[in-house]
Amino acid sequence: MIEYQNLILQNSQFKSLCNQPLNCNSFLFESADEIFLNNFSYCFAKYIFCNNLQNKPCNLCIQCQKVGLLTHSDLKIYPKNNKNILVDDVKDLIENINLTPIESDYKVFIFNNFSSANQQSQNKLLKILEEPPKNSFIILNVTNINKVLPTISSRCKKIRLIPLSREELKTFVNLDTKSEIEKETIFDIAQGSLTKVLNYANNSDFSDTFSSCIKCLTEMRDSKQLIKYSAMISNSKQTFEMALEIFESIFRDVLMLRLNKQNLVKNNNIYDKLVMIAQKLDCDAADLIIKKIYSIKKQLEFNCNYILLIDNLLLYILEVKFLCNKK
Ligand SMILES: [Zn+2]
Structure with a gap:
């Protein structure tokens, strides 16, 4: 049908x-x-x-x-x-x-x-x-x-x-079993994709992965903590793919904040966290991280070991943050 x-x-x-x-x-x-x-x-x-x-x-x-x-x-x-x-x-x-x-x-x-x-x-x-x-x-x-x-x-x-508008998705996709916040988050991260909305809505790990990603970005201080945070999102390859979408959406918002385009921020549910993350990164840094996420997505397509890729991404984020704060 x-x-x-x-x-x-x-x-x-x-x-x-x-x-x-x-x-x-x-x-x-x-x-x-x-x-x-x-x-x-x-x-x-x-x-x-x-x-x-x-x-x-x-x-x-x-x-x-x-x-x-x-x-x-x-x-x-x-x-x-x-x-x-x-x-x-x-x-x-x-x-x-x-x-x-x-x-x-x-x-x-x-x-x-x-x-x-x-x-x-x-x-x-x-x-x-x-x-x-x-x-x-x-x-x-x-x-x-x-x-x-x-x-x-x-x-x-x-x-x-x-891509579909948020209104189209909201009108025709029933996410009534989700809480309001969860619904909004799913629509934010899916960025107009019906496929993504349905994937996230049917994945019981979505909310946990989302909060783990935010924790990673707001609490992880140095490479000694890397194992702890990478374990949070290394449940499965599927979880990591979802985490990559979440990271990408967050860093896009960070970039918008740094460009003073607050009206283009998508994840308004976590606005205060976004501001926190944006304090430690400038435009170039956010842009570098987004590019890194793209390259990691490509590597995932070629079946690289996803656990190595998670560590690689988190380490890169730490590095970029460090260099940005030294400027
Ligand atoms: Zn007909």
């Missing part, structure tokens, strides 16, 4: 896409927010198939309903293994794209996680993208555009999805 349909149907980018004539057969939607991205495409498929001439997608006709349940026989979703796009997925598309649709006038092929497709698969798809059949639509969902061949992206109508 399509998740968060109402959120997407009300989304301004979705609405403006549905107000344009369908004069293109290949689309590339880009966002790091995977859940929003995939469901955006499913809703767009609904728009393509919808029988209603005036108000597409109407959500009422049989076409809309079948797409809503993801059971429409003219809609194909890849990868079949639900992980990475393989050459076999593209072969499947090639075998199916010229067949007559079964229960509508169109065929729609959606590739989730298209950034995972290797060069061979992308080249194979390229031939189809050069001349797709008129009644077929190909939609590529991309979390990392750098992994897509330029020849592929140049043949698609590209739309980069804007």
Whole structure:
């Protein structure tokens, strides 16, 4: 079933896409927010198939309903293994794209996680993208555009999805089991990502990790205390990934405070703590730490030992703080 349909149907980018004539057969939607991205495409498929001439997608006709349940026989979703796009997925598309649709006038092929497709698969798809059949639509969902061949992206109508607003998330995502403070913190750190909101809300370690991160930044004085603080956030790789998002969001706010852009601070719940942290760091220092967080995220992608990375990050923060206070 399509998740968060109402959120997407009300989304301004979705609405403006549905107000344009369908004069293109290949689309590339880009966002790091995977859940929003995939469901955006499913809703767009609904728009393509919808029988209603005036108000597409109407959500009422049989076409809309079948797409809503993801059971429409003219809609194909890849990868079949639900992980990475393989050459076999593209072969499947090639075998199916010229067949007559079964229960509508169109065929729609959606590739989730298209950034995972290797060069061979992308080249194979390229031939189809050069001349797709008129009644077929190909939609590529991309979390990392750098992994897509330029020849592929140049043949698609590209739309980069804007992060969701706090209001959209608050209206359509139910976090009623959380306390008010916890809710606000989740929305602060998620920065407009539906995927992150849901990850944090379903992770029972979120609140503990959040307070551990704040403790690290306000109480850790020297490298002798490093083991104690790194243990607090080294529960699992997943906890550390969450801690990195939290650190990044805090240092962004610190940077905003140092630039006197108080109105751009996101974590207003912990404003006094942010001020405390900002007292010991200048703009350059906050910027250096944010860059370090990016590089650690990259290393995590390459499966580096996360415990070493935690120590490495905390040590770096101490160092930068030390050098900044010596200036
Ligand atoms: Zn409809």
